[in-house]
Amino acid sequence: MQLRKNQTLERFHEFLKLENEIGNITRQEAVSMVPPLFLDVHSDHFVLDMCAAPGSKTFQLLEIIHQSSKAGSLPDGMVIANDLDVQRCNLLIHQTKRMCTANLIVTNHEAQHFPGCRLNRNYERMELDHNIGQLLFDRVLCDVPCSGDGTLRKAPDLWRKWNTGMGHGLHSLQVLIAMRGLSLLKIGGRMVYSTCSMNPIENEAVVAEVLRRCGGSVKLVDVSSELSQLIRQPGLKRWKIYDKGTWLVSYKDVPKYRRSVILSSMFPSGRGHHDLVDSSCSVDPEGITNGINGNAGDGVQAVENPVMSESAAEVCDFPLEHCMRILPHDQNTGAFFIAVLQKVSPLPAITEQTKKKIDEQYVEPANQSLNDAQVPQITSPESTHEEVLNAVSEENVDDNEPITEDLEVGPVTCEEQNSKETREPDNVQNTTKRVPGKRKLQIQGKWRGVDPVVFFKDETIINSIKDFYGIDERFPFNGHLVTRNSDTNHVKRIYYISKSVKDVLELNFKVGQQLKITSIGMKMFERQTAREGSSAPCAFRISSEGLPLILPYITKQILHASPSDFKHLLQNKEVKFEDFTDAEFGEKAANLLPGCCVVIMCIGKTVAAESLKVDESTIAIGCWKGRARLSVMVTAMDCQELLERLLIRFDTEKGSSGHLDNSSNDVEEVQPVQELNRENDDDV
Ligand SMILES: C[S@@+](CC[C@H](N)C(=O)[O-])C[C@H]1O[C@@H](n2cnc3c(N)ncnc32)[C@H](O)[C@@H]1O
Incomplete structure (x- = not known):
């Protein structure tokens, strides 16, 4: 209150708001900027931001991709920013619009079912000389939905709302999202898994389970020498689970009736009841294991974990000390958990037994109110093998779902879409569906209620723009212009996409429009609708967003x-x-x-x-x-x-x-x- 009354601060606040709106300044919790820094993104990388909204990390990723681009040129890389929540996707689009980037696609999928966009092998052989045959990424950011206890300082509400069930409900989803991210990662590529929670069940347990499922094809990277000024604590190697008033040390302690909620993968050993009966699961009665009570060996001081101060507990065999815990009192920030993973070889084939185990383990997340977490209702389980993952993602779509005639259709504009994630039968391609008595329903390939993405090829309009502005031939137009309207005679806005985005879009068409695209590229030309506009020789004006890119090529x-x-x-x-x-x-x-x-x-x-x-x-x-x-x-x-x-x-x-x-x-x-x-x- 006192701060607001201070006129200087008030003016400073106004300044921050304005600069933020314009895009010169992005306001963000400092600690939340750390995960992208560990991704080691280069300007030619294809990056997937799996749970991206509201987009602060996407913005950072785009900044890195663009940082060395010269005026009038675009980087070779691109970012796909995905989020399950369509409203939050819109927020992300608003935020990233300020970047004026042609290298961004925003999609709206469940991250754990993010489409594989893989051409079949025959197609691959024919076409692959110059085109990409599968959507694989150099970098994946997996900033998953979590229970959010790391934000307690700025979200005091959480003190009342947080409960252990939140983490329990999210663990499986977090594992699935991380596994999907790894399956979409190129060999040699890096994935960062992060949460704003300190709950080991959402953090180390997820990382351990992912390493377990990947069987050596993925390694946890020791990044202690990167960003050395950042104070961080090592990941935990042992923890217990609190459920219904009891601390559980091992899966064998879990009462039968709770086994659909408390999973074996939540424990450090990851072992189920049967495995534990005659196993030599490592137990560390003294708590002397690396990283618990002492120095983790990399110069990072370990703190004692309060839930681990008692006697025996399972110890995880993976080098979880390479995970990072950023604690509020370390450098006056919110708390964050970060793990850096690298894919060293293809993910292992899934055995029937493993798949069954995964199927059994999958539980629907509890319907709780979570910080930043929109718990989705997933009904199909996921498995570890990349092809199975692809198949699941593609199967998840019911191509035969009938069109609901009485669907309430809002005014579908170029930037709007219906939030329902529904699909059209396969034969529907870029059409505009007429629903009797209703306004037109835009269709993006299989996705109903989503504006189509159409390559803009109207030579008359393109030539009139080129002539009017005297656009230099060196500026690449062919295949770089798209619209969001299947009726190309009434195009209002023309968007510009980079070569990398163009490649992905072409692939997406070839694989039957698996990507549900919410936004693509940047607005470059806009039809002048007013009276005087219609009498001008060129009906399209250059948008502010597109101007910096095209400016060096304009001669008239x-x-x-x-x-x-x-x-x-x-x-x-x-x-x-x-x-x-x-x-x-x-x-x-x-x-x-x-x-x-x-x-x-x-x-x-x-x-x-x-x-x-x-x-x-x-x-x-x-x-x-x-x-x-x-x-x-x-x-x-x-x-x-x-x-x-x-x-x-x-x-x-x-x-x-x-x-x-x-x-x-x-x-x-x-x-x-x-x-x-x-x-x-x-x-x-
Ligand atoms: C921690 S927030 C992401 C914050 C974001 N990375 C940023 O820096 O601005 C988690 C996001 O995951 C989204 N989400 C929840 N479940 C999801 C799912 N199954 N697939 C994709 N996104 C999901 C939520 O809508 C939310 O926007």
């Missing part, structure tokens, strides 16, 4: 403004040609074709226009050239932020800088033509 409809005229434009949003300080600039603006144009701000006071080179530091905005004036086509918020930055940078007109026009908080991209169409506008 481009103006270079002095800093003072640029500022004038931002401040007034629309300026008559004769009102620019630089008369030559006004004249050039007047001579442009009507429609969208780009205004680049020149550095320095003089306009050495044509010789200017576009690079990462170039500041440019989209404008609309009307009959008598230029109008800015940037959101009010972006205008304000850009103006503030410029005022600081050039320190022009001292004294006036503090008073920017904040009257409009409109966050949508401005449709200047609509403004121009207002009644008292002499321009129209």
